Each structure stands twice: as structure tokens, then as C-alpha cells.
Amino acid sequence: MAKKTVEDLELKDKKVLVRVDFNVPLKDGVITNDNRIVAALPTVKYIVENGGKAILFSHLGRVKTEEDKEGKSLAPVATRLSELLEKEVTFVPQTRGEELEQAIANMNNGDVLVVENTRFEDIDGKKESKNDPELGKYWASLGDVFVNDAFGTAHRAHASNVGIASNLPSAAGYLMEKEIKFIGGAVDEPKRPFVAILGGAKVSDKIGVIENLIDKADKILIGGGMTYTFGVAKGRKIGQSLVELDKVDLAKSLLEKAGDKIILPIDTVCAGEFSNDAVTTIVAGNEDIPDDLEGLDIGPKSIELFTKELQGAKTVVWNGPMGVFELSTFAKGTVGVCEAIADLSDATTIIGGGDSAAAAIQLGYADKFTHISTGGGASLEYLEGKKLPGVESISDK
Numbered sequence: 001m002a003k004k005t006v007e008d009l010e011l012k013d014k015k016v017l018v019r020v021d022f023n024v025p026l027k028d029g030v031i032t033n034d035n036r037i038v039a040a041l042p043t044v045k046y047i048v049e050n051g052g053k054a055i056l057f058s059h060l061g062r063v064k065t066e067e068d069k070e071g072k073s074l075a076p077v078a079t080r081l082s083e084l085l086e087k088e089v090t091f092v093p094q095t096r097g098e099e100l101e102q103a104i105a106n107m108n109n110g111d112v113l114v115v116e117n118t119r120f121e122d123i124d125g126k127k128e129s130k131n132d133p134e135l136g137k138y139w140a141s142l143g144d145v146f147v148n149d150a151f152g153t154a155h156r157a158h159a160s161n162v163g164i165a166s167n168l169p170s171a172a173g174y175l176m177e178k179e180i181k182f183i184g185g186a187v188d189e190p191k192r193p194f195v196a197i198l199g200g201a202k203v204s205d206k207i208g209v210i211e212n213l214i215d216k217a218d219k220i221l222i223g224g225g226m227t228y229t230f231g232v233a234k235g236r237k238i239g240q241s242l243v244e245l246d247k248v249d250l251a252k253s254l255l256e257k258a259g260d261k262i263i264l265p266i267d268t269v270c271a272g273e274f275s276n277d278a279v280t281t282i283v284a285g286n287e288d289i290p291d292d293l294e295g296l297d298i299g300p301k302s303i304e305l306f307t308k309e310l311q312g313a314k315t316v317v318w319n320g321p322m323g324v325f326e327l328s329t330f331a332k333g334t335v336g337v338c339e340a341i342a343d344l345s346d347a348t349t350i351i352g353g354g355d356s357a358a359a360a361i362q363l364g365y366a367d368k369f370t371h372i373s374t375g376g377g378a379s380l381e382y383l384e385g386k387k388l389p390g391v392e393s394i395s396d397k
């Protein structure tokens with residue numbers, strides 16, 4: 001069912017609680033990638049421009065003990081947000097209490113406030129992560145309406161998303177709406193041909209996606225570390241390559257079920273070590289990989305094959321790099337797939353977050369995709385066909 005969006009809410013004079021996903025990477029207190037903050041700007045700006053008071057909630061990292069709090073304050077995030085908005089942002093180093101309540105009471109229309117890391121509430125009994133009903137109720141009591149823009153956290157049922165939503169009128173922010181439109185749209189009503197490209201390290205992470213997409217996609221191209229579990233399923237020796245032996249039977253049954261829908265690489269770039277200077281050998285897909293070598297990328301013939309399979313595609317969903325893209329020697333397969341997707345005309349092309357998003361950005365192809373998801377785990381679960389609690393809890397239109 002369609003969900004309310006921020007534009008369905010009356011915002012003027014209202015205290016608008018906003019759940020964003022500002023779980024960004026930090027190194028020595030410096031944000032190394034602010035994509036998630038940038039992605040939330042349209043919603044925050046809309047609230048500000050329409051006379052609301054924006055009170056932002058987010059988690060940052062995982063916090064179990066008092067010591068875990070070190071380096072996980074949202075203070076640097078609030079500073080970055082202020083720079084991006086070109087506007088003062090109040091940061092309150094509390095998740096509850098008088099200072100927070102007073103700061104909210106002091107807000108004027110159009111002001112922006114960031115509340116401290118919601119997971120600081122996890123130290124004393126995982127109140128945030130277990131969706132403690134009192135905590136959700138307390139946070140909801142701080143505002144008049146709730147906007148959920150945290151797609152990256154939508155697979156979690158926590159107090160700061162599901163808890164607040166169950167106590168206030170709620171709506172999806174622009175980012176949440178965009179993620180649902182692109183990922184949900186691709187899975188539920190794709191323009192065809194619909195090609196899925198799945199890679200990354202492990203089959204076990206992608207089984208649910210493969211199972212869900214077998215019935216929905218026209219083709220599933222498989223690369224990355226999970227190739228070799230399928231290789232073993234086909235009776236091939238895979239040397240030192242990554243394998244999950246307990247998933248071989250499952251790989252067999254997926255291959256049987258998929259018929260010719262699943263397309264495996266027809267060659268592999270192998271090496272004896274994880275290094276850019278490693279000597280590489282190309283091994284054909286129907287040959288055994290020597291005992292001392294490891295498959296680290298799809299080979300040139302596979303890039304050609306995948307490019308051919310992608311031609312004419314109208315919907316492409318990609319999750320998981322084709323090889324160890326962090327090393328340039330083994331990034332060619334991932335670059336090849338980026339190029340093949342970039343060459344498509346009139347296609348909706350989506351990257352499902354995580355390392356594939358990092359790869360496309362790092363390799364310079366970010367602007368070639370229709371949509372790069374801000375959620376890794378969330379987009380995977382969405383592609384698996386699971387209902388996301390963060391999305392489900394938003395009020396229906």
C-alpha cells in the first residue's frame with residue numbers, strides 16, 4: 001500500500017521528528033564519506049522551507065558498552081550537516097532529558113537540531129535496538145509528526161524508527177520514497193528485459209536475493225567470490241578460491257531451478273596472492289583452477305559475455321562486485337560491468353548499496369546509474385522480497 005510522504009504532512013509550526021541514517025564512516029573523528037548526509041538534505045530542506053522545526057535522530061555504529069561510545073558521537077555529523085545546509089544546526093549531546101527538551105522548546109520555525117546517537121540508549125538494556133516501547137513513546141512525545149527518511153536502517157525495527165512511528169502520524173521522506181520507488185519498482189514491476197547482476201564475497205549473503213529474483217528477473221549474472229561455490233556445484237576444482245562447502249547443494253538446486261537464467265563466468269582471473277603485482281593466469285570456466293591459485297575476478301571473455309547479456313536490458317539491479325575491486329589488478333570485471341551498464345540507453349539501473357556502491361563510486365561511475373541505494377543490508381532484504389519494518393511502520397496514504 002502507498003505510504004504517506006512528507007508532502008502529505010502539515011509542517012508549519014510543527015516539531016517534526018526525522019529519522020535519518022547518518023551512520024557514516026568516520027576516521028579519527030573525520031567523516032570519510034558524507035553521501036548519506038547529502039542524501040537526506042532534500043527532506044531536511046523541505047521541512048525547513050515549510051516552516052517546520054526539524055529534530056533529527058540517527059544511530060552511528062554499534063554501541064554496547066560505555067567504552068563503545070568513544071568516537072561515536074553525532075557531533076561531527078551535525079557540523080557537516082550545518083556546512084551542507086549552510087545554516088546553523090543545534091547539536092544536543094543527549095538522547096533524552098531536560099537539556100534536549102529545553103533545546104527543542106527553544107526552537108523557531110525552520111531551525112534544525114540533531115539529537116545524540118540513538119544507540120547510546122543501548123548501553124542499559126538495548127532500549128533503542130530492541131524497540132523498547134517506553135523509549136519510542138518518549139521520543140514521540142518530543143514532536144508533533146514523524147518523517148522516516150532512514151532507508152539504510154529500514155530493515156531494523158528499532159525505537160527511533162518503528163517505535164516513534166507507532167506513536168505519531170508519520171510519512172516517508174524524499175530519500176525513503178526514492179529508494180522504495182527504484183528498488184521496489186525494479187522488483188515488483190520491472191521494465192523488461194530485467195537483468196540482475198550478483199557478486200560479492202559469499203553466496204550465503206545473496207541466497208535470498210537469488211531465490212526471489214529467479215522468478216522475477218529474465219537473467220541473473222553471477223560473479224565475485226560466490227562464483228566458486230557454484231563452480232564446485234558443477235563439479236569443478238577451484239584451487240584456493242573462496243568457497244562455502246555447506247552451500248554447494250543449495251547452489252546445485254538454484255542452478256537446476258534457474259535453468260539457463262543463471263549465467264556464470266566463462267573465465268576467471270587467478271593469482272597466487274592478494275596483490276596488485278601478483279602474476280595472473282586466466283582459467284576457463286570449464287577447467288579446474290590449479291591448487292595453488294585463487295580466483296579473484298571474472299575474466300575478459302566473461303566481461304564480453306556479461307556485456308552481451310546486458311545489451312537491451314531495460315532494468316538492471318546490481319549487488320556485489322565481480323572481483324576484488326579494491327586491488328586494481330582485480331577490478332577489471334567490476335569496471336567492465338560498470339561500463340556495460342553505463343552504455344545502456346533508456347534503462348533503469350540500480351546499485352543495491354554496500355560494496356558495489358563503493359566500487360562504482362571509487363571507479364568513477366557513480367553518475368552513470370539511475371539510483372545508488374544508501375542501504376546495504378536494507379536493499380539486500382528488499383531485493384529478497386522481505387517487508388522492511390521501517391517502511392511498513394510509516395502511515396498509509
Ligand SMILES: Nc1ncnc2c1ncn2[C@@H]1O[C@H](COP(=O)(O)OP(=O)(O)O)[C@@H](O)[C@H]1O
Pocket residue numbers: 199200201202205223224225226242295296297319320321322323324325326353354355356357376
Ligand atoms: N573472487 C573473489 N574472492 C574474494 N573476495 C571477493 C571476490 N570477488 C569479490 N570479493 C570481495 O567481496 C567483497 C564485497 O562483497 P559483499 O559485501 O558481498 O558486496 P556488497 O556489499 O556489494 O553486497 C569485496 O570486498 C570484494 O573484494
Ligand SMILES: O=C(OP(=O)(O)O)[C@H](O)COP(=O)(O)O
Pocket residue numbers: 021023061062152153156353354374375376377378
Ligand atoms: O550502515 C548500515 O547498514 P549497511 O552497511 O548494511 O548499509 C545501516 O546504518 C544499519 O546499521 P546496522 O547494521 O548497525 O543496524
